Amino acid sequence: MTQIALEQPPVKQIRDATAWARLKVNRDWLGFWFMLPAAAILILFLAYPLGLGVWLSFTDARIGRSGTFVGLENYEWLWGDNVFWLSVFNTLLYTTVASTIKFAVGLYLALLLNENLPFKAILRAVVLIPFIVPTVLSAIAFWWIYDAQFSIVSWSLKHLGLIHENINFLGDVWNARWSVIFANIWRGIPFVAITLLAGLQTVSPSLYEAATIDGASAWQRFRYITYPLLTPIIAVVMTFSVLFTFTDFQLIWVLTRGGPVNATHLMATLSYQRAILSGYLGEGSAIATAMIPFLLAAILISWFGLQRRKWQQGENND
């Protein structure tokens, strides 16, 4: 009897269900299946190129031939390369100054647009214009504005009798730096302003009403209601803003190509010049890879910031 029971066919059938068949219907695996297409896209178009870029930075690959592994040779060379360090300095300066001003002016604009202004809808649309214009087009416009001979700014000031010689916008080291930073700020403000404005709209008016009844001043309303409630958005906006600024390429390329004498070369433009124009894929990749730690730092700061409830909901709400 026992032997017969053990050899019953149904038991055998259950064993026939393959691991694959079970995986297909297993609820625990369902999530995995749904994530698979997205993961495939991310791996194919993000992780793989990134991994390849990092790998190339350890080789002496040139355009047209795959290189051999050279270890840290590219990085050692860059360590002693004045132009590379200059580009790091330029990138940090560019990012810090431009992001700070973009944030300050963007926040101010957002607060302004959040008030009840006449023609509010039109004004909000107008603010977006610099962001809508393709970067290359606005860069070309700035190229004319900054032209050594035909600058509209120089022309106007000359006609007003304020200056006698054209301003050397892009030919002087520091002038060139401030000029490209200004162009970047002009272009980047709408993104910050409009996103912060969206954040402002989510703040419940009743909080302001309550605060007003309690006798809070305008500054106190901003400091204790607007600012804490806006922090998560600020963190996201500024992360993006810093990332965009840090990796900027088009503006610089059109305006100066990294000149004068490499004074406006950013890491991104230097990487392009070395990797594509000069054909040193390995070295260019090393410069691009050297940007990763900076970008990671920017992301981590906001990531940990977002995790903290203090950041999200004000200081006393632990």
Next chain:
Amino acid sequence: MRDFTRRTLVKGGTAATAVGALTGPALLNWAKAWAQSSPFKPEAGAQLSMLRWKYFVQSEDDAFVKIMEAFTKATGVKVTISRESYEDVQPKASVAANTGAGQDMFWGLYSLPFLFPQKVLDVSDVADYLGKKYGGWVPSAQVYGKGTGGKTWLDIPVCYSGSLMNYRISSMEKAGFKEFPKTTDEFLAYATACKKNGTPGGFALGHAPGDANAWAHWCLWAHGGNLVDKNDKVVINSPETAKALEYSKKLYEQMIPGVLSWNDASNNKAFLAGEIHWTDNGISIYVAAKKDPTKQAIAADMNHAYYPIGPVGKPTEFHLMYPLLAMKYTKYPDACKALMAFMLEADQFNAWLIASQGYLTHTLNAYDKNPVWTMDPKTAPFRDVAKRTLTAGGLGSVGEQAATAISEFVVVDMFASYCAGRTDVKGAMSDAERQAKRIYRS
């Protein structure tokens, strides 16, 4: 690009026959006869695509398109042309070479094929055929075609674009010169006088691939400086280079402010606006001035001259070479060769040279007789640029290192950083030396 179907093939074939039949032999007889007698026979059903540098003179491109159309009619091979700003041809070609996909042919700058010599089609047979038929290639073109001491032709060195001195005649005379200065010392005196008269000039010192590289190399070579010697050993750190730097700074002080930011278009704009009275450029300023009714005075008052000769006592000019290459990955190597040969045959090339109004200079000796060089005496200096130019890399090889040094602006940045006062002579030379050694390491 090459995704033709049977239907398009049939259509192409019938179209070619139809055109031939309809317009009769008169229009096409030469091209047809050429197609029949040429040693280069395109593959059946071939189609070609070419990326070329974007024209500076519209009529040149029109003539070019006509040649392509004639080729299609004669051989049935359709040619798709795309155009990019000349410094952008190189990255595209490099990526195509790297990935094995892209246009069949690239027409770019300087020593483009030497960036990826093992990826380009050997076109020695085309070069030999053309050389024999048209009085031989000028020596500089042979270097650009075969490399230094090379045996096989990697490209067809189609033409040069001369970069010569552009100057205003009236301001030159006002500065006390009857003709354009012939030596570097005279040139400095001329520039000084021009500045004093309020008619300054200027050379691009920004990252201007054409104009800046042309004058910076001229200045370096004119004083006996060199990036590398004939064995490609870096020798930039030398007393001769120091002299060139000192000279450039004196010259820079006489230039209009802002040249450090100039790209290739800046001096054209400034010259045509009357802001500058001398610069280095192709013939495009003159062509543009002639075409614009409001600039007739400038066209009449300007002329071209060779670069002044420096202490080395011989011409040290550096002109833009436009080599045409075909990629090894092309499915139709014979069609590529046929097109190369067709472009440079007298019946096409002569008309094309005339249409380019002096912007392009031939590299085959027989074309010295082209009427474009005598129709307007102001184009005459451009006839000789192929014979006067030194090649990329100077004394050294015209290989990929030379191409890299040019695209990295090693020489331009050396001059720019010294002229801008960012470094002293020694610093400028040692920075360039370090960069060059990296490029030329074995």
